[in-house]
Amino acid sequence: MFPRMSTSEMVGPGDTAAAVAVSTERLRLRLQQEGVSEAAIADSERIVRTEFEVLHKQLMLLKQKQTLLLDTLRQLETEKVDLENTLVDESQRQSKEYGSTSRSKNEKYSEGSASESDDYNEPQDPAEDETDDDENIYFDTRDFLSSSSFKSSGSDFQRSEAGSDDEDDYPMDGIDTSMKSVGISYPYVRRRKKLPDPVEKEKGVSLWSMIKDNIGKDLTKVCLPVYFNEPLSSLQKCFEDLEYSYLIDRAYEWGKRGNSLMRILSVAAFAVSGYASTDGRSCKPFNPLLGETYEADYPDKGLRFFSEKVSHHPMVVACHCEGTGWRFWADSNLKSKFWGRSIQLDPVGVLTLEFEDGEVFQWSKVTTSIYNLILGKLYCDHYGTMRIQGNNEYSCKLKFKEQSIIDRNPHQVQGVVQDRSGRTVATLFGKWDESMHYVMGDCFGKGKGSENLSEAHLLWKRSRPPKFPTRYNFTRFAITLNELTPGLKEKLPPTDSRLRPDQRCLENGEYERANAEKLRLEQRQRQARKMQESGWKPRWFAKDKATDTYRYIGGYWESREKGSWEGCPDIFGQVPNDLMITD
């Protein structure tokens, strides 16, 4: 950040004579021409030399001062970042210590003063300024969750902690009893619980050392060595958003029973739940090659998912998922901004969830920022407003609170469900990395007390961390995504992410080979722009002109059935000579 000075440049005043040689030759000649005496000439020479020395000393002193100043600045910068990290670590540690704090009821809700929240009742205006009032409307969920009133009603909140390994996928604790039958008919599928043990020992490389050479470039296009990657592609990462698909199953069931409020509440919980897997993850997913695909056939979740990289410039990934009684699709493109010590990612694109009965919900993702690129532990946060627009009675507005460095209680999400007249019928609150609850009515509205918060009902709770932790901080679900389950390899098209060699090598911990393969594929990928310009089209998606989004055109699972993958290029293989770029 600051120009470093080499020690040889930092010459002290004592070195002046050695460092500078002033020539008085021309002066002497000139004075001789004038017939000045030798004594006067020698005198003049001495005067010039001493004056110059004084000047030089002053210059050196200034230079030294500048160096010191730069060092102090550098030191301060380091200390500032350290301090920020300590604060963040400390607040995270504190927020983990549930139950250790017990505050009085009055104190408990003091941060959630009732008066500011009437902005929820305003008609929805996309241009409205959302940040101004954000600071005040969040009450402390941590304190609420540790309150005795809540503990009694949610006594089984902790229960799944001790549960057996497999019941985790479908947690029932705290959920309406009538919903317990949803999804129980899905078959059991055996999936792996750990990643392969690494073959090689990994080397540490500093991220900053990589970034500093690439300042000013688009960071998504910077080629980083494989150590910064996790063994998943962005296509597979899309599927991570569906980890808690049982919330959509419940939403479907609620709607079928005529309870559209519970339907939208479950959909809202689903929209938040997708963020839980980003907690503690600090590696980059693989950037898929143009035309790369990923399928996830998960009968154990009652769904099948499919995604394809549909554009390289800009990078767009499209996905389509068919569940039991619903369909979900999205295309996403990230706009990134580099802020020096952090990167801001703004997802562009709409997520759509359509139920068999015709009810449709649409929403967009909030902003994600990645912090501590230079120093400290990398972490990400999500913030902004998410609006879930329904085509029926209700819509929902969720606010993801931006974390500040002194935040005792980060990752908070709060929201309201409103009917068509704009009346708030239910309130949601929780944390994107923990759980979401709802309360009937408008409990943050004007003049409302927060007493009814003790009536909160659990909508979603994050699954337990895996039994075998990975260096990538994968969730149990993420661990299963790149698995080649028995018989699957033979059914996959040659474009599936699971067959990408560098990613497979990384998963196996063969870092050297992974790096070599990554370089080779990146070289290949350079033709992507050319391919796109010369009319390349995605194989399974097409752009819908009316909505400007990519929609699945169908046929993937049918081709898979037949095992015919004509028109699916061998994107991971060697580049045929006629396609090589020679420039």
Ligand SMILES: CC(C)CCC[C@@H](C)[C@H]1CC[C@H]2[C@@H]3CC=C4C[C@@H](O)CC[C@]4(C)[C@H]3CC[C@]12C
């Ligand atoms: C500079 C590099 C090495 C470090 C950054 C790596 C990690 C933290 C970054 C790289 C890509 C990022 C993901 C890209 C896209 C999305 C979709 C968005 O809707 C939620 C966040 C999420 C899921 C991001 C989370 C953070 C992420 C995983």
